[in-house]
Amino acid sequence: MLRVGLIGCGSIGSVVARELSQGAVDGVELTAVFDLVVDHPLRVQDMDSLLSCSDLVVEAAGHEALRNYGMAVREAGADLLVVSIGALADEDLEADLKKAEGGRLLLCTGAIGGFDILRAAMLLGPLDEVAITSTKPAAALSRPWMDGAVREALARGSAPVTVFDGPARQACALFPESANVTATLSLATVGFDRVRVQMAGDPAAVRVRHVVTASGRAGAYELSFENAASPGNPRTSAVAAYSVLRAIGDRRAPSVSFL
Template identity: 40%
Template sequence: MSSTAPRSVGLIGWGAIGRVVGGALAAGEIPGAELVCVVDNRPLGDSVPAPQRTLEQALESCDLIVEAAGQGVVREWGTTILASGTDLLVASTGALTDERLAKELLNAGPGRVYFTGGAVGGLDLLQAARAMGPLDDVHLTTTKLPSTLEQPWMDEELLGRMRSATGPVEVMAGTARDVPVKFPKSTNVAASVALAVGDSDAVRVSVVADPAARHTSHVVEASGAHGSYRFEVRHLPDTANPATSQVVPYAVLRSLAALAGRTGQIL
């Protein structure tokens, strides 16, 4: 039996997602994947289990980059990463609703681009259903703590309503094309649903701030000629960064395990 070299992984972002992903990789928990370096804006010193590098340096030694930093990284570095022959696993899927960027990434290579399902489930089934014909009614409702949804573009009236809310307040209704741009750190799930459905404009999104939301929830409802679908997830938020659900790094690790794909695993 032939054995292949492990995937050499560079991790961008040492935050709520990156710390868990980096720790698990460094502990050898993903067969066939090794953490080679970490890239982050902040000096990380000895707190990381692999050397901190610049992205340019990472591209010299890695064959897979995991983005767990933000949409800006996908925008700024996506093409360069893929053009260097390095694969890219994207957590900040919101960047991919920009059609120009998505086209650029599709045409770049030889590296390949992947995305993780992140905080939302059911994407595989939506993709399968869409292959039978378009899903003509797709709706996502994301509910989070108000503080995780505050944005610099919001006016005082909206911020006041969110801060004084005693129940759920809808803070934006739009499509999966508009919403991830307005909440770049908080509504990547909308873009992930759009990627599964194949149409950002067809996914209607409602973003709800709820002071009682101990769990972040994402409810996806879709229907088409062949059936109807409903997925509801409720996650505990990360304690340090409640905009991100605790499950997300484990979704990234699941995606990494599939990419590293070693014998002995049933994926």
């Protein structure tokens, strides 16, 4: 049995906890849940308790939680499956987590995918351009620090509003809850400073749409994703929780695997 501990039991974590408890992934047992707020029958009060019964720890709690507990997980010898990938736009955290010895650092693909083909392409030759355009329901992108006119257009306008155009590292800093996919794309391909991100709020959008484009010697790629929002959190795509379950299932190394 693979023993899984969970940090964060919110929109993503609660689905992961429910599905694992119902036996959704063969050979996997949910052993502990650590959340500062949310209660759960397997809730533990501290990380030591979680680590004492986990072979793999899923972080689904946010940037601060990854910063606070990530190193301890790896150093305790457990694999760490990171969901708050945007936190790795912090170069120091990325370097520390990568060099820690112990369990493996596993980066959940989350709400998008296609990294397998892009990484294969990079083996043939460098990717010259990698970009992602994310269009979200307007309300999900409004932030207190934005210009009043931009917030007004997001709240009451009828046309899409571009709220960001720049490198992934900056997108992750400005939109920590909404730029995880740009971080995953960056880590999988040409890095946070070379992936171009455009983000727009669309008053008519119900789903979140991501379009990834990349080109290089291997060819040109365009991958698009349209995700329904999680019922519990309009900033999180519902599929992200199932991406965690898929990753845990693959970690079990079945005899047939998509690698």
